[in-house]
Amino acid sequence: MRIILIGPPGAGKGTQCQRLIEYLRVPHLSTGEMLRAAVRAGTPEGIEAEKYMGQGQLVPDPIIVEMVTKRLEYRDCRGGCLLDGFPRTLPQAEILDDLLERHAMSVDGVIELAVPHDELIHRMMARKRADDDPTIFSKRIASFELQTAPLLEYYQSQKKLATIDGLGDAESIFKRVLEAVQRFKNVVNLKGSKRNGSRRPSPPL
Numbered sequence: 001m002r003i004i005l006i007g008p009p010g011a012g013k014g015t016q017c018q019r020l021i022e023y024l025r026v027p028h029l030s031t032g033e034m035l036r037a038a039v040r041a042g043t044p045e046g047i048e049a050e051k052y053m054g055q056g057q058l059v060p061d062p063i064i065v066e067m068v069t070k071r072l073e074y075r076d077c078r079g080g081c082l083l084d085g086f087p088r089t090l091p092q093a094e095i096l097d098d099l100l101e102r103h104a105m106s107v108d109g110v111i112e113l114a115v116p117h118d119e120l121i122h123r124m125m126a127r128k129r130a131d132d133d134p135t136i137f138s139k140r141i142a143s144f145e146l147q148t149a150p151l152l153e154y155y156q157s158q159k160k161l162a163t164i165d166g167l168g169d170a171e172s173i174f175k176r177v178l179e180a181v182q183r184f185k186n187v188v189n190l191k192g193s194k195r196n197g198s199r200r201p202s203p204p205l
C-alpha cells in the first residue's frame with residue numbers, strides 16, 4: 001500500500017511512522033530525513049536545502065521532487081511505501097499523483113495526525129532538536145497551517161483522507177492509525193473486486 005502520513009511539526013509522526021513501516025513492511029520515505037542526510041553529506045542539494053531548513057521554511061520543490069522521484073523508482077518501493085513529509089504543498093501532491101500514474105500506481109490513503117496548536121508548542125518545549133528553536137518551530141507550524149493544510153482538502157475531495165486524533169499515548173494513537181489503514185485496505189479491495197467483475201476476491205495487500 002502507498003500511504004501518506006501528514007501532521008504538523010511535533011505531532012508525533014516519527015513514532016507512528018516507525019510502527020507503521022514495521023506493520024506494513026514497506027520502506028519509510030521521510031523527506032526530512034533525506035534532507036538531513038544530504039545536509040550531513042554536504043551535497044549541493046544539501047547545502048541549498050540547509051538555507052531554508054534553518055529558517056523554518058520549505059525547501060524549493062525542484063530539490064524535493066527530484067529526491068523523491070529517484071527514491072520512488074527504487075525496487076523496494078514497488079510493493080508500496082510510507083510517505084512522511086511529502087507531499088507538503090498542493091503542487092507537490094499533484095506532481096506525486098502524476099508520477100504514480102505514470103507507473104500505474106496511486107496513493108491509497110492519507111492519514112492526518114491532528115494535534116492542537118497549543119499542544120504542539122508544549123511538546124516542543126519538552127524535546128530538543130537543532131531546528132526546534134522556538135521562533136523557527138513556530139514558523140514551521142505556520143508553514144504547515146498555510147501550505148500543508150490545503151492538501152487535506154485535496155485528499156478529502158478524493159475520499160482518501162482519514163483524520164485521526166493525535167492526542168494520547170503512542171499505543172492508542174497507533175490503534176487509530178491501524179483502523180484508518182484497514183479502511184484504506186477495504187476500499188482498495190473493493191475497487192479490485194469491481195475491476196475483476198466481483199468473481200474472485202482480490203489478493204491480500
Ligand code: ADP
Nearest residue numbers: 009010031032053057058059064085086088140
Ligand atoms: P517537521 O514535519 O517536524 O517539520 P521534517 O523532518 O518532516 O520535520 O522536515 C524538516 C524540514 O525539512 C522542514 O521544516 C522543511 O524545511 C524541509 N522539508 C521536509 N520535507 C519537505 C517537503 N516535502 N517540501 C519542502 N520542504 C521540506
